[in-house]
Amino acid sequence: MADQFNHKYELEFGQPISFYGANSTNPSTSRNTFVPISTTTSPDVVAKRLTPESSAVKLTQHNMSFRVTKGKDATTDNEIVIYNISDNVRKFLEANNGNKPIILLKAGYETDQNLPLIFSGEVIHCIDTFNGTTRTTTLTVTSGTTAIQEAYSVKSYRKGTTGDQIVRDVIKDLKLPEGTIYIPESMYVAIQKPVSYTGPSMEFLRKLGKDNNFKVYVEDGTINVVANDTTDVEFVPNSTDLAQLNQTKDPKLAEKARQRIQEQLTEFRKKVPRKPVSVFKISSDNNMIGSPSVKTADASQTEKLAGNRQNVTVTTTLNGAYSIGARVVLESKYHNGIYEIESITHSGTFEGTDWQSTLELKPVSDYEVKV
Numbered sequence: 001m002a003d004q005f006n007h008k009y010e011l012e013f014g015q016p017i018s019f020y021g022a023n024s025t026n027p028s029t030s031r032n033t034f035v036p037i038s039t040t041t042s043p044d045v046v047a048k049r050l051t052p053e054s055s056a057v058k059l060t061q062h063n064m065s066f067r068v069t070k071g072k073d074a075t076t077d078n079e080i081v082i083y084n085i086s087d088n089v090r091k092f093l094e095a096n097n098g099n100k101p102i103i104l105l106k107a108g109y110e111t112d113q114n115l116p117l118i119f120s121g122e123v124i125h126c127i128d129t130f131n132g133t134t135r136t137t138t139l140t141v142t143s144g145t146t147a148i149q150e151a152y153s154v155k156s157y158r159k160g161t162t163g164d165q166i167v168r169d170v171i172k173d174l175k176l177p178e179g180t181i182y183i184p185e186s187m188y189v190a191i192q193k194p195v196s197y198t199g200p201s202m203e204f205l206r207k208l209g210k211d212n213n214f215k216v217y218v219e220d221g222t223i224n225v226v227a228n229d230t231t232d233v234e235f236v237p238n239s240t241d242l243a244q245l246n247q248t249k250d251p252k253l254a255e256k257a258r259q260r261i262q263e264q265l266t267e268f269r270k271k272v273p274r275k276p277v278s279v280f281k282i283s284s285d286n287n288m289i290g291s292p293s294v295k296t297a298d299a300s301q302t303e304k305l306a307g308n309r310q311n312v313t314v315t316t317t318l319n320g321a322y323s324i325g326a327r328v329v330l331e332s333k334y335h336n337g338i339y340e341i342e343s344i345t346h347s348g349t350f351e352g353t354d355w356q357s358t359l360e361l362k363p364v365s366d367y368e369v370k371v
Contacts, residue, residue, distance in 0.1 A: 006109045007350050011064065011080070013057040013092065013123070014102030057089050063351045066105060068119040068141070070219050071324045071343035071360070078119065080105065080139045090137065093126045100124055103141055107348060107355075108320055116320025118346045120220035122146065144218035147176045151201035158194050160246055163187035166195065167208055171223055173201040179222030180325075184214050185265070188237060190246040219324055226325055237261045278323060282316055282359075283331035289315045289356060292335045311362045312339070318348055318355045328361055340364045 062085060068078040080103070093101075100122040106115035121143035129136045153173045157166055164187040171178065197204050202216075205225070209216040214227045238260065245257040282288050292312040312335050314328075328339045339361035348355040 006111070007107075007348065007355050008110050008112060008115060009060065009064070009105065009107040009350060010115055011059040011062075011082070011106075012102075012104040014104070057092055059085070059089070063349075065347075065349040065352070065354075066107070066119075067345065067347040068105065069343065069345045070119075070143075071217055071341070077124070078121075078141050078143075080141055082137045082139070084135050085137050090128065090135075093123070093137070093139075096123070100146060103139070106320070107318060107346065109318075117220060118318075118320040119143070122221075143221050144176055144223070147174050148200075148202045148218065151175060152199070153201040153204050154198050155204070156194070156196045157191065159192060160190045161195075162190055162242075162246065163208075163212065166191075167205070167225065170201055170205045170208070171225065174205070174223050176218065176223040177221065179219055179224040180226055181224070182214075182226050184212055184227035187212055187214075188242070215325070217324060224324070237264055278321070278326040279329065280319070280322065280326060281329045281331070282314060284333075287316045287319070288332065289317065292330065292332050292361075310335075311342075311360065313358060313360050315356055315358045317357070318346060319357050320346070322357055322359065327364070328359065330361065338364055 059082065063083040064081060066078075066080045068080070103119070103121055103123050104117060105119040107118050108115045119141070121141050122145070123139050123141050124145070125140035127138045129138070151174045153170055155166070155169060164183045167183055167187060171181070206216050208214075209225070214225055217224050217226075241257045241260045241264075245254055245261065248254050248257070284291075292314040294310045294312055312330070314330065314332075322341060322344050324341055324344065326341045328341060330336060330339055340363075341359050342362055343360035345358040346356075347358070
């Protein structure tokens with residue numbers, strides 16, 4: 001039946017990750033459950049978290065529905081519903097219920113040679129219900145929640161430590177695989193007074209982001225730090241010049257080091273003027289469903305607000321290529337221009353008409369784009 005809608009998906013479940021590993025020297029404390037990835041966890045285990053090499057279960061034809069969101073608080077619970085799964089699949093889920101097995105969802109269309117990944121995370125809850133002969137299995141899934149809830153930082157930095165080092169240390173404390181890491185150039189300078197912090201790692205990282213103009217978010221189980229104004233490859237000053245700038249007490253030497261770093265930055269910007277971003281065109285004659293909406297109590301105000309370049313919400317046909325921070329060239333009756341994707345919600349029903357992506361967009365004007 002799904003053929004008439006041209007829908008296609010792959011839903012994979014992987015085994016939970018053992019925090020202590022298979023060769024733990026302390027069997028009494030070893031457990032088959034996922035907690036933040038340890039710095040001693042082998043690289044192949046980290047890789048399996050994102051793309052499990054030995055999935056226990058793979059579904060492609062069961063009727064199912066999903067609603068998953070990226071870009072907001074990573075603790076947001078998402079939902080995947082599967083109909084009439086086999087007893088074997090149910091036993092696997094039941095055996096691992098509470099152990100947070102890996103889950104990957106790819107979705108697109110029959111014409112896609114490679115289905116895009118639209119969600120990667122953990123199953124945190126599983127419920128089975130029956131309505132006559134129909135079995136409905138509802139999975140509550142989330143991305144990076146365990147690490148965010150459990151990661152804790154105890155940090156103390158003396159005067160002279162560079163800001164980028166503090167950011168990298170906190171990222172390590174989260175013990176999540178790294179996604180996009182673009183630390184602002186302004187963070188590559190020494191702090192002028194000691195800094196101490198004790199508390200949840202993500203809270204500290206988000207505070208650093210708020211104070212230093214960069215975004216922090218979890219997407220598909222990876223931690224991402226992206227400067228609001230950044231280049232393709234982060235600028236790293238010459239280590240000798242940076243050390244002289246931060247440590248010398250001679251104002252003349254410090255000024256010379258500062259000038260050399262500025263020259264390096266100028267040359268760097270000539271080579272890479274801007275971070276390239278994905279660009280998507282959304283229009284009423286292309287892939288848009290309905291019209292863009294503005295968050296306002298009175299929907300009749302849409303036309304009046306249009307000229308003020310408000311944040312808008314737009315729905316399109318399902319597109320797993322959308323990513324946080326990508327640009328959208330929007331063409332509609334009341335809202336036109338370049339926008340940045342702040343949030344993505346993918347939703348769909350395999351044997352139904354719903355197969356779409358809803359984007360929350362904010363207007364931007366700092367990038368030249370070509371589509």
